Amino acid sequence: MTILATLLSHWRRKPFQLLALIAGLAVATALWSGVQALNAQARAAYDDAAAVLGGDRFDTLVAPGGVTLANYAALRRAGWRVSPVIEDRLRLPGGRSLRLLGIDVFTLPPTAPGAGAARTEASLASFLSPPYRLIAHPGTAALLPGDLPPPLVDPTLPEGLLIGDIALVQKLANRPGAIDRLILAESQKPGLAPLEQIVGARLTRHPPAEQPELARLTDSFHLNLTAFGLLSFVVGLFIVHATIGLAFEQRRAMARTLLAIGVSRRALMLTVLAELLVLAAIGAALGMALGYLLAAALLEDVTATLRGLYGAEVPGTLSLSPLWWLAGGAMALFGTLVAALSGLWKLSRMPVLATAQPVAWHGVERRQFRVQTVLAALLALGGLGTALWGQGLVAGFALMGAVLMAAALILPTLLALALRAARRFATGPLSEWFLAEARAQMGGLSLALMALLLALAVNIGVGSMVSSFRLTFLGWLDQRLASDLYLRGEDAAQAAAMESMLQARADVDAVLPVQHVDLAHEGFPYELYGIRDNAMYRDSWPLLNAAPDAWDRVADGSGILLSEQFARRFSLGPGDRFAPAGMVSAEVVGIYPDYGNPTGQAITSEATLNRYWSPERLRFAVRTGAPDDVRAALEASFALGPEQLVDQAALKAFSRQIFERTFTVTLALNVLTFAVAGLALLTSLLTLADMRLPQLAPLWAMGLTRARLARLELARALMLALITAFLAIPLGLLVSWILLAVVNVEAFGWRIPQALFPGQWLSLLALAVLSAGLAAALPALRLRRVAPAVLLRIFSDAR
Amino acid sequence: MRAKFLAMLLLILPAALAQAQGYGGLGTSAKGFDEVRPERRLSFPADHAQHPGFRIEWWYVTANLQAADGSAMGVQWTLFRQALSPEARGTGWAAGQAWMGHAAVTTVTEHRFAEAFARGGIGQAGVTEDPFEAFINDWSMRSTAPTGQDPLSDLRLVARADDFGYDLSLRAEGPLVLQGNEGYSVKSPQGQASHYYSQPFYTLTGSVTLDGAAIPVTGTAWLDREWSSQPLTGSQTGWDWFALNLPDGARLMAYNLRDADGGAYTPGTYIHPDGRPEPLADGALILTELDRETVAGREIPLRWRLALPAKGIDLTTAPLNAQSYMQVAFPYWEGPIEFTGTHEGVGYLEMTGY
Numbered sequence A: 001m002t003i004l005a006t007l008l009s010h011w012r013r014k015p016f017q018l019l020a021l022i023a024g025l026a027v028a029t030a031l032w033s034g035v036q037a038l039n040a041q042a043r044a045a046y047d048d049a050a051a052v053l054g055g056d057r058f059d060t061l062v063a064p065g066g067v068t069l070a071n072y073a074a075l076r077r078a079g080w081r082v083s084p085v086i087e088d089r090l091r092l093p094g095g096r097s098l099r100l101l102g103i104d105v106f107t108l109p110p111t112a113p114g115a116g117a118a119r120t121e122a123s124l125a126s127f128l129s130p131p132y133r134l135i136a137h138p139g140t141a142a143l144l145p146g147d148l149p150p151p152l153v154d155p156t157l158p159e160g161l162l163i164g165d166i167a168l169v170q171k172l173a174n175r176p177g178a179i180d181r182l183i184l185a186e187s188q189k190p191g192l193a194p195l196e197q198i199v200g201a202r203l204t205r206h207p208p209a210e211q212p213e214l215a216r217l218t219d220s221f222h223l224n225l226t227a228f229g230l231l232s233f234v235v236g237l238f239i240v241h242a243t244i245g246l247a248f249e250q251r252r253a254m255a256r257t258l259l260a261i262g263v264s265r266r267a268l269m270l271t272v273l274a275e276l277l278v279l280a281a282i283g284a285a286l287g288m289a290l291g292y293l294l295a296a297a298l299l300e301d302v303t304a305t306l307r308g309l310y311g312a313e314v315p316g317t318l319s320l321s322p323l324w325w326l327a328g329g330a331m332a333l334f335g336t337l338v339a340a341l342s343g344l345w346k347l348s349r350m351p352v353l354a355t356a357q358p359v360a361w362h363g364v365e366r367r368q369f370r371v372q373t374v375l376a377a378l379l380a381l382g383g384l385g386t387a388l389w390g391q392g393l394v395a396g397f398a399l400m401g402a403v404l405m406a407a408a409l410i411l412p413t414l415l416a417l418a419l420r421a422a423r424r425f426a427t428g429p430l431s432e433w434f435l436a437e438a439r440a441q442m443g444g445l446s447l448a449l450m451a452l453l454l455a456l457a458v459n460i461g462v463g464s465m466v467s468s469f470r471l472t473f474l475g476w477l478d479q480r481l482a483s484d485l486y487l488r489g490e491d492a493a494q495a496a497a498m499e500s501m502l503q504a505r506a507d508v509d510a511v512l513p514v515q516h517v518d519l520a521h522e523g524f525p526y527e528l529y530g531i532r533d534n535a536m537y538r539d540s541w542p543l544l545n546a547a548p549d550a551w552d553r554v555a556d557g558s559g560i561l562l563s564e565q566f567a568r569r570f571s572l573g574p575g576d577r578f579a580p581a582g583m584v585s586a587e588v589v590g591i592y593p594d595y596g597n598p599t600g601q602a603i604t605s606e607a608t609l610n611r612y613w614s615p616e617r618l619r620f621a622v623r624t625g626a627p628d629d630v631r632a633a634l635e636a637s638f639a640l641g642p643e644q645l646v647d648q649a650a651l652k653a654f655s656r657q658i659f660e661r662t663f664t665v666t667l668a669l670n671v672l673t674f675a676v677a678g679l680a681l682l683t684s685l686l687t688l689a690d691m692r693l694p695q696l697a698p699l700w701a702m703g704l705t706r707a708r709l710a711r712l713e714l715a716r717a718l719m720l721a722l723i724t725a726f727l728a729i730p731l732g733l734l735v736s737w738i739l740l741a742v743v744n745v746e747a748f749g750w751r752i753p754q755a756l757f758p759g760q761w762l763s764l765l766a767l768a769v770l771s772a773g774l775a776a777a778l779p780a781l782r783l784r785r786v787a788p789a790v791l792l793r794i795f796s797d798a799r
Numbered sequence B: 001m002r003a004k005f006l007a008m009l010l011l012i013l014p015a016a017l018a019q020a021q022g023y024g025g026l027g028t029s030a031k032g033f034d035e036v037r038p039e040r041r042l043s044f045p046a047d048h049a050q051h052p053g054f055r056i057e058w059w060y061v062t063a064n065l066q067a068a069d070g071s072a073m074g075v076q077w078t079l080f081r082q083a084l085s086p087e088a089r090g091t092g093w094a095a096g097q098a099w100m101g102h103a104a105v106t107t108v109t110e111h112r113f114a115e116a117f118a119r120g121g122i123g124q125a126g127v128t129e130d131p132f133e134a135f136i137n138d139w140s141m142r143s144t145a146p147t148g149q150d151p152l153s154d155l156r157l158v159a160r161a162d163d164f165g166y167d168l169s170l171r172a173e174g175p176l177v178l179q180g181n182e183g184y185s186v187k188s189p190q191g192q193a194s195h196y197y198s199q200p201f202y203t204l205t206g207s208v209t210l211d212g213a214a215i216p217v218t219g220t221a222w223l224d225r226e227w228s229s230q231p232l233t234g235s236q237t238g239w240d241w242f243a244l245n246l247p248d249g250a251r252l253m254a255y256n257l258r259d260a261d262g263g264a265y266t267p268g269t270y271i272h273p274d275g276r277p278e279p280l281a282d283g284a285l286i287l288t289e290l291d292r293e294t295v296a297g298r299e300i301p302l303r304w305r306l307a308l309p310a311k312g313i314d315l316t317t318a319p320l321n322a323q324s325y326m327q328v329a330f331p332y333w334e335g336p337i338e339f340t341g342t343h344e345g346v347g348y349l350e351m352t353g354y
Helices: A002-013 A015-054 A069-077 A121-128 A166-172 A195-199 A213-250 A252-260 A265-310 A322-349 A366-389 A392-424 A428-480 A492-503 A535-540 A550-555 A564-569 A606-612 A627-637 A648-701 A706-747 A758-785 A788-797 B003-018
Strands: A059-062 A082-091 A097-103 A161-165 A181-184 A204-206 A485-488 A508-521 A524-531 A559-563 A586-592 A600-605 A619-624 A645-647 B056-067 B072-083 B097-106 B111-119 B125-128 B133-136 B139-143 B154-160 B164-172 B184-186 B193-210 B213-228 B236-245 B251-259 B268-271 B277-280 B286-295 B298-308 B313-319 B332-341 B345-351
Touching: A002 A015, A002 A213, A002 A252, A002 A265, A015 A097, A015 A161, A015 A213, A015 A265, A015 A322, A015 A648, A069 A082, A069 A181, A069 A195, A082 A166, A097 A166, A121 A161, A161 A166, A213 A252, A213 A265, A213 A322, A213 A392, A213 A428, A213 A648, A252 A265, A265 A322, A265 A648, A366 A392, A392 A428, A392 A706, A428 A648, A428 A706, A428 A758, A485 A492, A485 A627, A485 A648, A492 A508, A492 A619, A492 A627, A508 A535, A508 A606, A524 A564, A524 A606, A550 A559, A550 A586, A550 A600, A559 A564, A564 A586, A564 A600, A600 A606, A619 A627, A627 A645, A645 A648, A648 A706, A648 A758, A648 A788, A706 A758, B056 B164, B056 B193, B056 B332, B056 B345, B072 B125, B072 B133, B072 B139, B072 B213, B072 B332, B097 B125, B097 B133, B097 B164, B097 B332, B111 B125, B154 B193, B164 B213, B193 B251, B236 B298, B251 B298, B298 B345, B313 B345
Parallel strands: A097 A161, A524 A600, A559 A586
Antiparallel strands: A059 A181, A059 A204, A082 A097, A082 A181, A485 A619, A485 A645, A508 A524, A508 A619, A559 A600, B056 B072, B056 B213, B072 B097, B097 B111, B125 B133, B133 B139, B139 B154, B154 B164, B164 B193, B184 B193, B193 B213, B236 B251, B236 B345, B251 B268, B268 B277, B286 B298, B298 B313, B313 B332, B332 B345
């Protein structure tokens, strides 16, 4: 206990160090655990959604174009325990839609969760017969329009989901008699005839997905978040490492004394560990609380993004498992230990009788710089290897990690080189001293500068990626949404009536049916669209890479267009052959960008689509010079629901809104990372400030005023920050290239041309200088006000 | 008389699907459904098929069998229909009809049973008129009668579950029998009633499969057909129903409809060997429980004294297997029995509400 009290007395004397340590730990933990909380929340939601009706447990039977009633009845009459499901979406006014599952409660395996609320005597009749109530989570129930009967509520259901009797859902979805899949119960009677014997080869049997489809689609989004969380964590650890290292050095004398008066090394080490644990626990607790707040603050944007991009429903209130708390705490502890490792190691080998003089921790550490340079070179090599031979998103992030770490490690060497170069131009002793001091200070500041470099580079990289994406995306949106109105009929009859009415109007230039079927290629879902040959497509549909006669080939059915991510996924390009569902083989004649779509897409002719699949013809794109008149006419003739008629502007606004939301989280994390780097700089300068007095006292004694010294100190910090910021620009561009050319391609399947935004760099430079200035101002101010007696005491204390 | 199901079925499908148990809600209104009327005359084969306007209906077969080694067995095959609500009368998936099947095989040592549920309107369960077939999933009762004969005169009865199954051929050796007054069967002193007829004269051959082994069997079977919309009175707590094959070829149907106040309503039908029904008024039968045994955690009267003084009948019944309990979503006791006394023979007993 006495040993612990002795050790802890250090923190009492250096409250800033303690603050820096705990703040660093807390911030590192907060960002990491906040991101993990968001990911965990989303993943839990995907699992819940997949587990509904036992989707994570039961095999299913599906067929192209749906399972027929005859298939179902034949299987049932042959003794197979199968249960029909229809899945659709219920569109709500305001653009949101809910997942709609229709079930047959008579045959649903009793172990399939989801229908619980219907299985009570009081509710079953109203579920199966008029008024045909749905089942929903209370939060979702509140969203339902008033023309539906009040749903049965079940708080165990995922949000955004409605479960109803299959007859009701077929009616709501306007798909009479449709069955999308059959659930195959786990236990079947012995001696049944094989499935193929009963229904032929039409039905295919799918095992339960190992990973929910939503989890697969959103994987890259979450990996992005994780990478940022990890980056912030590492930056935070820089602070922790710097502070702990400093504290170890400053307590060398204390440790030596303790060992000399008979404290065993083991007891000392254990006490130091115990102290670290206590500090880690405090930092972790604060960090977890901050992380929770952070996650709660970002959750709305994350859920909006996931809903907008992937149709994934994630509950809007944070619910965290005990595991999350444990994992966060463990991460903080692990981080602290890693950060303290070098200090502990030194302590364990410290000779008892070494001189008590505290080594200037920031002293000449050329050897260390050399080691760092070698490490950086190795990392750069590894990164190069990853870039050349690596595959997948993880490799992309590994490449980025290697590049960033290499850059950070080599930073001190580069700074030293820059200072050496500057020294040649130094005139007079003061500027020589200024540069030499800067060089000497680098040891102590290097970690903080590294953090600054990383934060700046990542900021430039991410900013450049987002801006490039925005530029490309908005241009693409303008081309892609070239029609003036988008129209959907309630049913085939209404759609046909709309079509003939529009075609009869003189102010309508074209009515283009938008029909598609959902298919899968090697398990990857994609939509096959059939388009009518029209100038609108030829003139404005954006193509990345196409044969000159691409549109003619699509029109005559011999050519097919693929979306970029779809083509990349299967390494297809113009000239390759592609046969949707093995039906019609066509030549790939073009690749077009399809940003923001998690699934694949392909385009064939209207005739081809209808010859093989003939999907319902409900949606139309309308080209007109008088959209307002046409809209008014449509509204006068048909009782249009809110989602049936959308104009181009509204659609663009909606797409833009999703897009902006997507990057809100990234940008927020970016800003936070930057703030952490600023904090690292501040704490490093603050902890160094006290140790600088012995270096400054002689200058003061030689006649430099305290104010002048303070200005010089400030200028030095600004200079180092400025050099670092300059170095961050090329690094940032490299990061942005990795993001655009590697990570985005792997994660989303599209490549965005890189654009340069010097304005962003300038503002970041300014921001870097400003934060360095702010961080250095406080120590400078203190120096300016330091009592002369304190400076004098330096000399009397000198050994 | 399967009186219990009039009340039970009103609840059994919801209750079974709801995985709930117990009686209750017997006062459910029959409003909106077709009404049972005394003047209605049954006509065949039309009335073999379903009557979707009525709330509840069933096709109910019980059989007493002997294996080649002489050991006794019993078999049950039942299909129930219930209309979900008077308003829900759509087509296809929205047909608004619920179907439930029960099947069982009973031996001295084993009682195996299974149940099945399905909605009507989609070809998974139902009754077709021509050719006649009552079915749910892979269980079926199909007519094999030559054209021109009553479809129920020859039947093939099939059921298959996880650990048992059977495939039986039934041949009627006598006419259809109208229960009650020309098929109008009164259920309670308050006048609740059903349309009810039987075919109690089947002989059968076929095989019963237990744990994968097929056992050839012969025996007799009894078919009940009944439909109604009205529940029994709320104070009726359960039923004891007997179907007995008397040695001279006559049949006896008797039931003991228990009231909460301790009284009982005990009508029945004495069926002459030629098929002529003789309705028995309440009180003509004297039913006395002899002793109770614990079955599935309940005290159930497994041995009865059954007397019909007007016909010189005084019998004591005993179950083939005391544990013939149908532990389905809505449980009851049903199994083969033997009787001794003034006459000896076999039959079926069904007991509910214990």
